[in-house]
Amino acid sequence: MQKLEAFGPWKNSDLEILTSFGSRRRRLTPHQAILREHDSSEDAYLVQSGWMCMYKLLPDGGRQVLNFPIPGDIVGVHDVDSIDSPFTFESLTDADISPIPLSLLEGAKSSVNVARALRWSAARDAAIMAEHLVNVGRRSALVRTAHLILETALRLRHIGVDVSHEFDCPVNQSWMADALGLTAIHLNRVLRELREAELVTVRTGHITIHDFDGLKELAVFEPEYLAPPKRSS
Amino acid sequence: MQKLEAFGPWKNSDLEILTSFGSRRRRLTPHQAILREHDSSEDAYLVQSGWMCMYKLLPDGGRQVLNFPIPGDIVGVHDVDSIDSPFTFESLTDADISPIPLSLLEGAKSSVNVARALRWSAARDAAIMAEHLVNVGRRSALVRTAHLILETALRLRHIGVDVSHEFDCPVNQSWMADALGLTAIHLNRVLRELREAELVTVRTGHITIHDFDGLKELAVFEPEYLAPPKRSS
């Protein structure tokens, strides 16, 4: 809701639709898989609380995390006819998610405002993925890590989390490494560097940012791709 | 059209819509930028002929290629309200593209068949991007390169190019390296390895596959994510 504020003003009929997205609800414990690679699903999922994770596995056991969805994110908007999900989708923590039938999602687009919000959400997810690819393909481990931390902080801020100094982040070093295309061991050393540079401290479940500007400068972070939409009225 | 065959049977009204996508047409010479990062655009683009390229630039001059769109691909389906494109979109060769107003694209979804085709196209692009991220994040240079070559071959096959033995590919080593997150120099060595293993030969503008199965095995290539939709009738 926080995330969608900028789309207002909302009509009552719109709000009804948005509420309907949350009508069903599924409570999850950590590491419960909602969707596995090649699974098919008639639902998308709105994350209501908790941290989730989208990833792909390799035959050799390797893992590439695509994204860490947080509350307000919608996951799994695939083609209805396509058989398989391209990724696994599971909980990282206790979490609540709302399955949304894809047919309902399609129908909801009859509201111009809702359609616009969904379009924006999809566009933003694609932009995040593109930036992620740049991160992994073309930035050093240090910069890459700083970038991910900043992106995460900003995404949290957009859903109302105070991130100015420190915030909860249940992503452990293995998972973070698998998002960054690094080994957990090397990530550990990178995190030490960031700590010793007095930029940011990552502890289990918790991130403390000591020097926001310094981090931004190191990461050459340009936040536009995460920006909420301009109020169009 | 070739790509969309599986969506049939098409009604005449559907075909009219598809034809309308190609009504305008813009002819391009190599390395003409259609869209730059942070540009805004009211159009998406249907590639009619030629090879295109989507990429992001870094302040230090680095470049990460996101995709090489080929005929039949639709690029730039962003949120109408969002100000900026997350990537640059330019021609690699002589090319023809059809700008499609996003409003027209939205309107076209009133046809169930067209809407379905567009949904599938978007889902597929996302799947390609996800696989690309896995490639760059978690596979060795050799495997990664093999994978990109196979993906490219298959995408060409889906639009009717005979790819069984050899095919044209105007992507030079610099661009290919920037797609793979490698330096052009190292890619050159990797290509030599692939050639000496008698798997594939990449020459300027041309790729010859000597051993399709060997390549697939090396790349651990799973083609499902590129698959055309199941005929649903």
Added chain:
DNA sequence: CGAAACATTGACACGCTTCAACAGTGGTGG
């Protein structure tokens, strides 16, 4: 013919991975 873009090669440096070991931490059952 000459110039520009592209491809190729060698030597060397460095970032990241690998393997191995150990320390901290939280949860569980005896």
Added chain:
DNA sequence: CCACCACTGTTGAAGCGTGTCAATGTTTCG
């Protein structure tokens, strides 16, 4: 309440894959 265990995090040493720098070859095209 404590002992134990699983999970997570931390550190060191060594090796390898990829990047960097510099030079040369090759192709294309005006």
